[in-house]
Amino acid sequence: MEKNNPTVTRAWCFYDWANSVYSLVITSTIFPIYYSAVAENPDGTSIVSFFGFSLESSVLFSYAISGAFLIIALMSPLLTAIADYSGRKKLFMQLFCYLGSISCAGLYFFTRDTFTISVLLFVMASIGFSGSIVFYNSYLPEIATEDQYDRLSAKGFSMGYIGSVLLLIFNLAMILQPGFFGIAAENTSLPPRIAFLTTGIWWFGFAQYTFYHLPSNVYHRKPKGSWILNGFKELQKVLSQVKQLPMLKRFLLAYFFFNMGVQTVMYVATIFGIEVLNLESNALITTILIIQLVAIGGAYAFAILSGKYGNIRALIIAVIIWIGICIGAYFIRGEFDFYVLAAIVGSVMGGIQTLSRSTYSKLIPSATQDHASYFSFYDVTEKVSIVLGTLAYGAIAQITGSMRNSILALIVFFAIGLIFLFRIKGKKSLEPQAEVNEPAKV
Secondary structure, eight states: BBOOOOOHHHHHHHHHHHHHHIEEEESSSSSHHHHHHHHHTTOOOOOOEEEEEEEEHHHHHHHHHHHHHHHHHHHHHHHHHHHHTTTOOHHHHHHHHHHHHHHHHHGGGSSSSGGGHHHHHHHHHHHHHHHHHHHHHHHHHHSSSSHHHHHHHHHHHHHHHHHHHHHHHHHHHHHGGGGGGOOOOOTTTHHHHHHHHHHHHHHHHHHHHHHHHOOSSOOOOOOSOOHHHHHHHHHHHHHHHOOOOOHHHHHHHHHHHHHHHHHHHHHHHHHHHHHHHHHHHHHHHHHHHHHHHHHHHHHHHHHHHHHHHHHHHHHHHHHHHHHHHHHHHHHHHHHHHHHHHHHHHHHHHHHHHHHHHHHHHHSSSSTSOOOOHHHHHHHHHHHHHHHHHHHHHHHHHHHOOOHHHHHHHHHHHHHHHHHHHHTTOGGGGGGGOOOOOOOBBB
C-alpha cells in the first residue's frame, strides 16, 4: 500500500474530527454540568444512589470513568491481537465506534428517573470511544512514513479540536437560546439532552468517511483456524518482542505516569470548577473553549518543536509545564485564575497528546506488521493510568474532603514521568531531523 497517500491520511485524520466531540461535549463540558445538576438533591447535597450504594456524585463520576477504562484495558490486548491476526482491524474499530456513538445518543433519555442506566450508558460510550482509538492509532505507521508521524498526529488532533468546538458552539447556542430552536425556555433539560444526541449522530456520521477510505487489510492477512487461539499466540509473540525493546519500555513507563496526570486533569477539571471554585456553567464552558482553541496551535507548535529539538526534549518541556499547571491549580482561587490556567493547559494539552502518539509510533519496530498489538500496550498503559489517576484523585478527595489535596498526587505523577523521559536516549528518529515528503510503499 502506498504510504502518505493524501486521501487515506486525510480520512485517518478525519476520525479525530468525528470522535473528538465525545471528549469535549460528554467528557469535559455539557455532560458533567448536566450530570451534576441531575444529581443535586432538593436539600442541596449531591449524594446519589447507584445499585444500592450511596456516594458523592463527583466520586461516582470519577469511578465510572475508571471502570470504563479498566474494562477496555482488559479487553484491548486480546482484541488487537485478533485484529492483527485476522486482518480485521477496521471492523473492530467500527464496532467500538458504533457502540460508543449509539450509547452516547442514548444519553438523550438521561433524567433523574433513569440515573443508573444513564451512568451505564456513559460507561459504554466511554468504552466505545477508547476502544476505537487503539485501532485508529495503530493505522499511523501503516499509512505514513516515519518523518510524517508528528505532522499527521498534530493534524488529527487539531481537526478534532476544531470539529468539537463547532458542535459545542451549536449546542451552547441551543442551551442558551432555546427559543430560537423552538424549545420552551422552561424545558431546561431538553437542550443538553439534545446535545448528547447530536454528539452521537456527529460521531457516527462523520466516521463513515474514515471507514470508507481506510484500508481493511493492509497486509492481506488470510486467517486460518481459531481467531481467539491465534490471537493469544499473536499477543504472546508481540509481548516477547516488547520485552527486547528497552527504549519502548522506558517510554511506556514515562507515558504511564505523565499521562496519569494529563488525563485526570482533563476528566475532572469541570467537576473541580463546579465543586471547589463554585464556578457558573458559563464560566466553565468558556474555559473549555479556551483550552480547545489554544490546543489547536499547541499541537502544531509542539510538532515543530519536536522537529527542532527532538521528540523526547519536546515532551520533557511539556511535562515541566504540566507540573507548573498543577502547582498553580493547587493555589487557584477565582474565575480569572481559572481562565489563565486553562490557556496554559490548552497550549500543552494538544502538544503532549500529539507527541506521545507519534513518539510511540517511532519506537515500534519498522519491520513489524502487528501494529494494533503494539498499540494495545500503548492503549493499556493509557487506560490503566487513567484508571489509577482518576481513582487516586477520587479516593484522596473522598478521604480528605478536598479535591485540592488530590492535585498534589498529580504533581508526583508528572515528576516520575519526567524522570523516565530523561532516561530515553539513543534513537535517531527521536532527534531533530529533516522532513521528507516522498511517498513510500510497503
